[in-house]
Amino acid sequence: MTTNDTREITVTVDGRRETGVVSDRTLLVHWLRDALDKRGPKIGCDTGNCGACTVRWNGTLVKSCMVLAVQVDGDEIETAASLAEEDGTLSRLQQCFADHHALQCGYCTSGMLMTAADLLASGEEITEHSVRRALKGHVCRCTGYHNIVKAIRAAAGQEVPPPHGSEPREAEVR
Amino acid sequence: MLLPPLRYLRPETPEDAVAMLSDVDGSVVLAGGQTLMNMLKLDLAHPDALVDVHRIDAxxxxxxxxxxxxxxxxxxxxxxxxxxxxxxxxxxxxxxxxxxxxxxxxxxxxxxxxxxxxxxxxxxxxxxxxxxxxxxxxxxxxxxxxxxxxxxxxxxxxxxxxxxxxxxxxxxPPMPQGSGVAHEHLQVGADSWAIARAVVRLDVADGVVADARAVLGAVYGSPLRLPEVERRLIGQRATPDLAEAADALQDVDVQTADDVHCSAAYRREMAEVQLRRAIRAAVERSVQ
Amino acid sequence: MTIEQTRPDTRRFTGKAMPRKEDARLLKAQGEFGDDTPVANLAYMAFVRSPYAHARIVDIDVSAAEKVDGYLGCLLPDEVAELTDPYAELQGPPGDAEVDRCLAAGGKVRFSGEPVVAVAATSREAARDAAAAVVVDYEPLPHVVDTRKAVEPDAPLVHDQVGCNVAFESTFDWGDIDFALENADHVIEVDELHFHRFSSTPLECTAITAEYDAGTDTFTFTGGFATPQLATLNLAGALRHPTNKLRVLSKDIGGSFGIKLNTHIPATAAALLARKLGRPIRWTETRTESHQMGGHGNERWFRNVKMALQSDGTVLGLSYEALDDVGAYTRYEPLGAVIWTQVANACYQLKHLRVHYRSVYTNKCPTHPNRGYSRTQHLWLVERMMDIAAHKLGFDPVEFRMKNYIQPDQYPYTTVNGCVYDSGNLPESLRKALELIDYEEARQLQRAAAGTGKRIGIGIGSTLDSGTNNFGQARLLNPHLPFGGNSEAALVRLGIDGAVYATTGAVAFGQGHETTISQVVADELGVSYDDVHVQRGSDSGLSAQMGLSGSYASQFAVTGIGAMLNATRKLAAEIKQVAAAVLGVKPEEIELADGKARVVGDAEKALPLSDVAGIVHFSPASLPREVAENVGLVGRAVYSAPFDLPDLERKYGNLTLTYATQIHACVVEIDEETGQTTLLRYAMVDDCGTPINPMVIEGQVHGATAHGISAALFEDMAYDENGQLRAGNFYDYHAATAFDLPSFRYANVVSPSPFTPIGAKGMGEGGGAPLQAISAAIQDAVGDSAAVLDSFNPPERVLRLLRGLNAEKVKVIR
Incomplete structure (x- = not known):
């Protein structure tokens, strides 16, 4: 059939240098998932709307379903797998997502976290409105977004109400 | 979610890019790719090669x-x-x-x-x-x-x-002194696809519209400039009443179609609504 | 009917907002969804799909596909017809003549997007290219997309051999509606109302990996199967393969909402290719495919609707004709024709109800049970009629509902068709909802808006989430179906380390089963929350499942948790037996607390569970023979809901065990020039009995609310006159984003169910209250000169409402 040009690329993914052979048409999201078993970027649509595949490319937030793998040759990619502390402890943002029940099935979560982290790092003012606006490029079909917004505001240090029915509980876990 | 077979080309300069676009059959420009990639996934475009210009500093x-x-x-x-x-x-x-x-x-x-x-x-x-x-x-x-x-x-x-x-x-070009530009649109949901879009520019001097542009988007195949609306704006005092100039739209043969979001008739009507709003907003901005 | 319930004083974790056990892996991008699992030697499947709504397949040419690098093989309709049996149909004649297979059956395609050929290749790209290279020659046939036209005598037939487009037809007639309509003070008639087509569109599209092991002649399927045993049954029937040589697994699932109840259909094609090619086959559905063939919710027309009322505002009953659009094939359908009767009364004290119901084929995507399956449609209709009646007859919308709601002292309440509503407090729920939106102040806002170009509307939605269904209702559809009641299973064991391992038969796709199970098991065994480990996902090969296992019909809190409690009690009894033998007391003198089995009244005499495990697993000889021989430290139990078979003649009987309620209230603002609706305030009050985890419950309510709002304002799986889906992807199908939705105002009411193990009720589906509340709010905003008769209200329709749309379709007969 038609051309299936391939080429070798070298990309630093989540801090590790990775080399691979990709076809020209391979989307970054497919290379990350299929070749590197990176499970942060997910595919939820085919039109760039859902944001589940969001990663950082050289520090810039992008949707990896609209980038070719060959385009990132020599560059740096960060996925949601890079967000936790090195010892596996959840980051403050991740912990806020857990505390405020900001995820249900978890499929959109990695993308949401990437954007939330980008927003928090941007120095932009964090308000209900600004958070909702920042999440525009994402679709979540489980949570109704309310708790995601809360979690991000909490991560920014804002007072938000605790989840329903969540009086003292830490002491009871053990 | 997969692209059709294609070649990826990365020129270093605009001249290289032009050479590739001339020489390689079926090649198209890949800039940000935020629409093109999706058209490829959905089989709505069928280029043979992508010429990636996003790294060309020039x-x-x-x-x-x-x-x-x-x-x-x-x-x-x-x-x-x-x-x-x-x-x-x-x-x-x-x-x-x-x-x-x-x-x-x-x-x-x-x-x-x-x-x-x-x-x-x-x-x-x-x-x-x-x-x-x-x-x-x-x-x-x-x-x-x-x-x-x-x-x-x-x-x-x-x-x-x-x-x-x-x-x-x-x-x-530089914005003339006293000029106000407004962009109004009606969208699906809070901020998704545009159903109707209007952009109005009013160059106001001494409280009078010296020059004007009135343009519609979303309703037509291309942005549509509305000379009759502009004629009704120019020379008038810049007050919110100017929005009535949008009446001229009723004489324009509007080419638009039904789509998933609305009927052609609704889109025509909304174009006029957005145009009125854009005129009012432009007046407000120009006076500032 | 009463049952033994757990005592609230033994609940340390149950009822609390315990943090979710699922979260850590999902937050760290370590979950395993359908397309995540790495598999050696994996091949990929892609479908060639019909561009026509209805066509005869003249010829299929795969020669160009065979030349694609990486092409492995393909599957054609004739081969499928030879190798498989059609899927079983639930309906009797004539609808049972329908033939449904994984690829277009009988030489025809019946909806745009229907798979015609499956190809397999060594890479995703090669599978795509090979599918694109297949040439299918079609002869287009006349098609039908409008249900109302499909029932006309000259309509094109979707299934020739059925002889008509009605898959199922029945009249449900309870009370005496004719008498009521003749004698009531008021009768309201509406010509036609429409509940539109939409889908919850789980963010993870379906992904299935099919593997065939020739050595054991076993198929293994991994992916999103919401009802694994039913999937096994369907696959076994289609593949002519024994069920015990079919294994269905799931790990993490990215949402289902009922849509993933029919994944056995593409799985059949993957299985055939896996066996034929000797390689594992994965099919990863695209968003576009998911919209075209992945299942939509039921679209329904309500015609000739009549409601009878008294002048004091008492509603007597109603009658209507329903035309339900099931699409091209009855896949879970026509169960919807009886499922709605679970909520026949809706939230009201109706005495008379007659519904003539037809499930109708059209050349559209088959319907799947979408969140609130078939009940949402009827609940919307009843609430809409209540609202229209209030407007037309001048009743206060709040007082009118309050008066007609089933009152707290009427529970258990038997409905017109013998369903038993277990508990609830609808008036209190409505009061709370109105408080949350600041109702009085909103009315002032409404008055103040006059003349500003904006209208304010206030709307109420009153709904039910019927849970734990009685599958006996399937017999109302077809008396020969071998279903009755409902059960779920669970396995709990004490591991060699003394930790507790639990496996449920249910299937989680975001509801937090690992969390809620840990809460109740930890309480029952007196261990810590962290010491309970719940197996992720589901496995049909384990005895933790029953035939009807799965997640559907809002039932986990009853069936899944009930089975888990029963299993845990069995394990507890064994632990007590061992501890009693070691400590030299009787088992009934042992209590389980603080991770120990200890003697009641003598906390010093105690055996840690790790010791119990150690002795049983490694030193059975230390135990008396009769204990060692009987104790395996495994509890396996079922929960079987207390149901009888319904009376088929009267179509009467209890069809669901629990009835969670949700009352919603909202304030909308409408732009008079554009018809655009903005939600200013949105409140929901839920009552699902005793909460197991209030945080999880609130999350489910949020999610159902977002689905309902988005469906009411943005989502429409409409088809054009050519039978083409107009919203085939997220460009055109606008699923609400965070920017579209308001912050939610939530509260709850607790009316424990007397019928369930913890007093909890199943919940999660929600019952579609936002569709009702938004319809009502728009009606309130546009006033009496128009009627909201469609569940979908995009700006254009609202603008037409502002100009009087549908006014003539609503008649006050007297």
Missing amino acids: LRGIEHDADGTLVVGAATTYAELARSPEVRRSHPAVAEMAAGLVDRQVRNRGTIGGNCCLNDPTSNYPPLMVALDARFRVLGRDGERRLPASEFFRGTLATAVGRGELLTTIEI
């Missing part, structure tokens, strides 16, 4: 000429436009539109040149570019052409950029 950047003309590289992203203090100062409408476009991720990749070259009826920038009398510099094998917006946009998904050509730069 195609990026924001400058001002001595006369205040804003000179923007075609591959400049929305995010770059949105955060540029110079653009916000000299051409706030350009920066504001960039800041509100689609979403955070797309703004980081999508380019003003890509938006214009796509010329989808729902695209944001084409009507604004018409309203601001922008000029488009198009590079080809035989050198550069410079086209006014009125000649650049040629219909649904069509522009004056021919085979083997590359849009390199968009020039936007």
Whole structure:
């Protein structure tokens, strides 16, 4: 059939240098998932709307379903797998997502976290409105977004109400 | 979610890009890719090769000429436009539109040149570019052409950029003193697809409209300038009553179709509503 | 009917907002969804799909596909017809003549997007290219997309051999509606109302990996199967393969909402290719495919609707004709024809109800049970009629509902068709909802808006989430179906380390089963929350499943948790037996607390559970023979809901065990020039009995609310006159984003169910209250001169409402 040009690329993914052979048409999201078993970027649509595949490319937030793998040759990619502390402890943002029940099935979560982290790092003012606006490029079909917004505001240090029915509980876990 | 087979080409300079676009059959420009990639996934475009221009420095950047003309590289992203203090100062409408476009991720990749070259009826920038009398510099094998917006946009998904050509730069003349630009649109949901879009520019001097542009987007294949509306605006005092000039739209033969979001009749009516709102908003801004 | 319930004083974790056990892996991008699992030698499947709504297949040419690099093989309709049996149909004649297979059956395609050929290749790209290279020659046939036209005598037939487009037809007639309509003070008639087509569109599209092991002649399927045993049954029937040589697994699932109840259909094609090619086959559905063939919710027309009322505002009953659009094939359908009767009364004291119901084929995507399956439609209709009646007859919308709601002292309440509503407090729920939106102040806002170009509307939604269904209702559809009641299973064991390991038969796709199970098991065994480990996902090969296992019909809190409690009690009894033998007391003198089995009244005499495990697993000889021989430290139990078979003649009987309620209230603002609706305030009050985890419950309510709002304002799986889906992807199908939705105002009311193990009720589906509340709010905003008769209200329709749309379709007969 038609051309299936391939080429070798070298990309630093989540801090590790990775080399691979990709076809020209391979989307970054497919290379990350299929070749590197990176499970942060997910595919939820085919039109760039859902944001589940969001990663950082050289520090810039992008949707990896609209980038070719060959385009990132020599560059740096960060996925949601890079967000936790090195010892596996959840980051403050991740912990806020857990505390405020900001995820249900978890499929959109990695993308949401990437954007939330980008927003928090941007120095932009964090308000209900600004958070909702920042999440525009994402679709979540489980949570109704309310708790995601809360979690991000909490991560920014804002007072938000605790989840329903969540009086003292830490002491009871053990 | 998969692309058809294609070749990826990465030129180093605009001239290289033009050479590739001329020499490689079925090659198209890949700028930000925020629409093109999706068209490829959905089998709506079938190029044989992509010429990736997003790393060509000569195609990026924001400058001002001595006369205040804003000179923007075609591959400049929305995010770059949105955060540029110079653009916000000299051409706030350009920066504001960039800041509100689609979403955070797309703004980081999508380019003003890509938006214009796509010329989808729902695209944001084409009507604004018409309203601001922008000029488009198009590079080809035989050198550069410079086209006014009125000649650049040629219909649904069509522009004056021919085979083997590359849009390199968009020039936007300085905003006259007292000028107000407003962009109003009705969208699906809070901020999704445009159902109707209107851009109005009023150059106001001594409280009177000296010059005007009234342009519709979303309803037609290309941004549609409305000379009759403009005639009714020019020479009038800049008050909110000017919105009545939008009545002239009723005599315009509106070419639009039913789609998934609404009927053609509704879209026509909404175009008029947005036009009225844009006139009022432009008056308000010009007076400021 | 009463049952033994757990004592609230033994609940340390149950009822609390315990943090979710699922979260850490999902937050760290370590979950495993359908397309995540790495598999050696994996091949990929892609479908060639019909571009026509209805066509005869003239010829299929795969020669160009065979030349694609990486092409492995393909599957054609004739081969499928030879190798498989059609899927079993639930309906009797004539609808049972329908033939449904994994690829277009009988030489025809019946909806745009229907798979015609499956190809397999060594890479995703190659599978795509090979599918694109297949040439299918079609002869287009006349098609039908409008249900109302499909029942006309000259309509094109979707299934020739059925002889008509009605898959199922029945009249449900309870009370005496004719008498009521003749004698009531008021009768309201509405010509036609429409509940539109939409889908919850789980963000993870379906992904299935099919593997065939020739050595054991076993198929293994991994992916999103919401009802694994039913999937096994369907696959076994289609593949002519024994069920015990079919294994269905899931790990993490990215949402289902009922849509993933029919994944056995594409799985059949993957299985055939896996066996034929000797390689594992994965099919990863695209968003576009998911919209075209992945299942939509039921679209329904309500015609000739009549409601009878008294002048004091008492509603007597109603009658209507329903035309339900099931699409091209009855896949879970026509169960919807009886499922709605679970909520026949809706929230009201109706005495008379007659519904003539037809399940109708059209050349559209088959319907799947979408969140609130078939009840949402009827609940919307009843609430809409209540609202229209209030407007037309001048009753206060709040007082009118309050008066007609089933009152707290009427529970258990038997409905017109013998369903038993277990508990609730609808008036209190409505009061709370109105408080949350600041109702009185909103009315002032409404008055103040006059003349500003904006209208304010206030709307109420009153709904039920019927949970734990009685599958006996399937017999109302077809008396020969061998279903009755409902059960779920669970396995709990004490591991060699003394930790507790639990496996449920249910299937989680975001509801937090690992969390809620840990809460109740920890309480029952007196261990810490962290010492309970719940197996992720589901496995049909384990005895933790029953035939009807799965997640559907809002039932986990009853069936899944009930089975888990029963299993845990069995394990507890064994632990006590061992501890009693070691400590030299009787088992009934042992209590389980603080991770120990200890003697009641003598906390010093105690055996840690790790010791119990150690002795049983490694030193059975230390135990008396009769204990060692009987104790395996495994509890396996079922929960079987207390149901009888319904009376088929009267179509009467209890069809669901629990009835969670949700009352919603909202304030909308409408732009008079554009018809655009903006939500200013949105409140929901839920009552699902005793909460197991209030945080999880609130999350489910949020999610159902977002689905309902988005469906009411943005989502429409409409088809054009050519039978093409107009919203085939997320460009055109606008699923609400965070920017579209308001912040939610939530509260709850607790009316414990007397019928369930913890007093909890199943919940999660929600019952579609936002569709009702938004319809009502728009009606309130546009006033009496128009009628909201469609569940979908995009700006254009609202603008037409502002100009009087549908006014003539609503008649006050007297």
